Amino acid sequence: MTAYVYETIPQKPGQKPRYFEFKQSMSDAPLTKHPKTGEPIRRVVLGGYGVLKSTSSAPKNSGAEGGCCCGPSGCSD
Secondary structure, three states, X not given: OEEEEEEEOOOOOOOOOXXXXXXXXXXXXXXXXXXXXXXXXXXXXXXXXXXXXXOOOOOOOOOOHHHOOEEOOEEOO
């Protein structure tokens, strides 16, 4: 079982979403309503492994396929 992060979908202006985790199988469809309150919810897609950097300090694309910063000899820091 995997723990997925969900957020409530605000229904009123100024209302903030609430976040929670819910364990379910990877083959289960994402939930659309909170299991206890029935509020509309959506699954939050989290970034995988990695660190985000601002574009001003990120390395330039070396021309590798896919737009990453890796060149033929590997990735640079």
